[in-house]
Amino acid sequence: DIQMTQSPSSLSASVGDRVTITCQASQDISNYLNWYQQKPGKAPKLLIYDASNLETGVPSRFSGSGSGTDFTFTISSLQPEDIATYYCQQYDNLPSFTFGPGTKVDIK
Amino acid sequence: QLQLQESGPGLVKPSETLSLTCTVSGGSISSSSYYWGWIRQPPGKGLEWIGSIYYSGSTYYNPSLKSRVTISVDTSKNQFSLKLSSVTAADTAVYYCARLVVMAPAHAFDIWGQGTMVTVSS
Numbered sequence: 001d002i003q004m005t006q007s008p009s010s011l012s013a014s015v016g017d018r019v020t021i022t023c024q025a026s027q028d029i030s031n032y033l034n035w036y037q038q039k040p041g042k043a044p045k046l047l048i049y050d051a052s053n054l055e056t057g058v059p060s061r062f063s064g065s066g067s068g069t070d071f072t073f074t075i076s077s078l079q080p081e082d083i084a085t086y087y088c089q090q091y092d093n094l095p096s097f098t099f100g101p102g103t104k105v106d107i108k
Numbered sequence: 109q110l111q112l113q114e115s116g117p118g119l120v121k122p123s124e125t126l127s128l129t130c131t132v133s134g135g136s137i138s139s140s141s142y143y144w145g146w147i148r149q150p151p152g153k154g155l156e157w158i159g160s161i162y163y164s165g166s167t168y169y170n171p172s173l174k175s176r177v178t179i180s181v182d183t184s185k186n187q188f189s190l191k192l193s194s195v196t197a198a199d200t201a202v203y204y205c206a207r208l209v210v211m212a213p214a215h216a217f218d219i220w221g222q223g224t225m226v227t228v229s230s
Contacts, residue, residue: 001171032213032214032215034214034216034217036155036217038155042222043204043206043220043221043222043223044155044204044217044220045220046216046217046218049211049214049216050213050214053214055216055218087154087155089155089216089217091214091215091216094215095160095168096157096168096170096171097145097157097215097217098157099154099155099156099157100154101154102154102155
């Protein structure tokens with residue numbers, strides 16, 4: 001099984017700050033990684049697929065990078081509406097999917 | 109636009125079978141580009157993929173749940189369903205249905221239902 005870890009588990013940042021979340025896979029998953037945003041009480045929303053491709057309609061302040069086992073998700077300028085938990089998800093081990101444990105982002 | 113809606117009992121007794129249905133509206137469940145999936149989230153915890161199905165009926169299950177899970181599709185009703193047997197309190201969660209888009213090699217859950225809370229309790 002492929003295990004996913006994320007760090008930090010939570011963070012607080014100020015509006016306008018650059019925020020970075022990392023996701024690590026237990027084995028090489030190429031670029032087979034997605035990022036989701038989940039606001040409280042809501043369903044997850046796909047933000048980035050294939051590690052770095054922005055889903056249609058998602059603001060450009062969100063970005064992703066990485067390949068192999070180490071991945072990064074960045075919010076270039078944190079906005080109040082970005083308060084959410086962010087999850088990475090691998091799809092290298094099809095047809096199974098594994099989500100990371102999540103990173104909760106708050107406003108300082 | 110495409111929408112997904114989960115439905116089913118919000119309370120299930122231990123050892124019984126949890127049954128949920130996802131109704132797809134605004135598009136066809138029989139599209140060749142998509143699979144359909146179930147994902148759950150225990151209160152205060154992360155996301156767990158349960159399984160996926162293609163409109164032809166091909167199914168794929170999380171190995172950790174495989175012995176208890178059945179996912180089926182009814183193309184005439186544009187619905188797919190989840191059955192989880194022998195439930196315990198550990199199965200208490202919000203259950204989401206979602207569309208799995210395949211843009212080879214990418215696979216992503218791009219449209220989600222609002223989720224339905226299922227509590228296992230006597």
